[in-house]
Amino acid sequence: MTEPTTPPSAGQRSVWLTRNVKVLSGVSFLQDAASELLYPILPIFLTVVLGAPPAVVGAIEGLAEGAASITKVAAGRLADRFDRRPLIGVGYGLAAVGKLLIALATVWPLVLLARVTDRLGKGMRGAPRDALLVEGVPKGQRGRVFGLHRAADTAGAVVGPLVGLVLYEALDHRLRPLFWVAVIPAVASVALVAAVRDPRSRGTADGTPTKADRTPWRSLPRPYWRVLGILLVFNLVNFPDALLLLRAHDLGLSTAGVVGAYAVYNLVYAALSYPAGALSDRLPRSLVFATGLLFFAIGYLGLGLIHTPWLVFVVLPLYGGFAACTDGVGKAWISTLVPDRQQGTAQGLFQGATGAAVLLAGVWAGLAWGTDGHLPLLICGGIALALAGVLPAVARARPTAM
DSSP, X not given: OOOOOOOOOGGGTTTTOOHHHHHHHHHHHHHHHHHHHHTTTHHHIIIIISOOOHHHHHHHHHHHHHHHHHHHHHHHHHHTTSOXXXXXXXXXXXXXXXXXHHHHOSSHHHHHHHHXXXXXXXXXXXXXXXHHHTTTOOGGGHHHHHHHHHHHHHHHHHHHHHHHHHHHHHTTTXXXXXXXXXXXXXXXXXXXXXXXXXXXXXXXXXXXOOGGGGOOGGGSOHHHHHHHHHHHHHHTTOOOHHHHHHHHHHTTOOHHHHHHHHHHHHHHHHHHHHHHHHHHTTSOHHHHHHHHHHHHHHHHHHHHHOOOGGGHHHHHHHHHHHHHHHHHHHHHHHHTTSOGGGHHHHHXXXXXXXXXXXXXXHHHHHHTOTTTOHHXXXXXXXXXXHHHHHXXXXXXXXOOOO
16 A cells, blocks of 8 residues: 655656646635635634534534545546536636635624535535646655645635734724635636636547546555545544634634634645655655644644643644645545546545545534544544554555555
8 A cells, every 4th residue: 555656857856746736726825815814714704703512613524525525526526427527617616606605794694504515515526626636746746746736725814814803903803805706716716717727628530438537445455445435534633724723713822812723723734745745655654644644633732731821823834744645645645546447436425525524524523522523632642642643553564555
């Protein structure tokens, strides 16, 4: 299962930086700037403005991810059979609609509808986009592809909260106007999808899928299923970050402080994503992923143990190392375990199944949150620490020839 990581030769060094990698990185930057402008303030908006209990925050995020999970599986199958650009466009369009619904929300059930719509869009676009990102890219360079994409995506997660913080102060601490501002980059990201190029659109005249494109799930290689199983176990303790931000607020950080801490977290995430991806092209990806789990454990255990608000600015940036070492690296890892004709199916099933695990994590953590979230944070951090120790050994297996 430890895939080859032969460094690219001198003539291959720029092969990975394709047009689609550049364009889709820009699309993700805009969409994440919109999403993350809202994300750190949404738990506060739900609990303080709309009066929802903490359990509702976890349930909304979990149900939203669950809706995305179902869509990811279906979209992945479609991505292996048809032109992927329309799927990507619809996905980003639904995300823009979701942000508009949040701006209109006066009760928390409408926020639930908005988040589900937004996440349905994410589910629709994820697997087709990731399949196009690796189109024509050698397996030994895919860590760089996903690393750069995650860096651009997360740079939007730095810009979005900072813009939101400036506007929050300028608008006399009013939250709702920020939701309307977020619609602008969301719509811009949909427009930029037009610049994406899908080689499949130049295929058969009627777009009929070939027999090879209809490969069943059972034909996915055994190493793929083993990695998927390992990552599913982890995601059962990986509850939505909205609860981490709620914990930061409960520790005494103001709304501006929560947004600022989240921006610093995303700055670390963005800065480390490409180096982590490039490193995974040279070292076993299971090892880089396990390093990410160590950062996860530090983040969760730290938030569960601290009682001083300013320490959030220490713990959350360390937690950013988790996302950098696992998000893009996990996708690159999956992409090297399957044939190119099954990229959409493999990515869709991987993202859908792990999203379903996050759904369960969000529900149980929200219900167990209590007054301060102390217990679920410590439980999840401890389990992640144990997984980090065993992951490289469990994942070790002979690579399957493609």
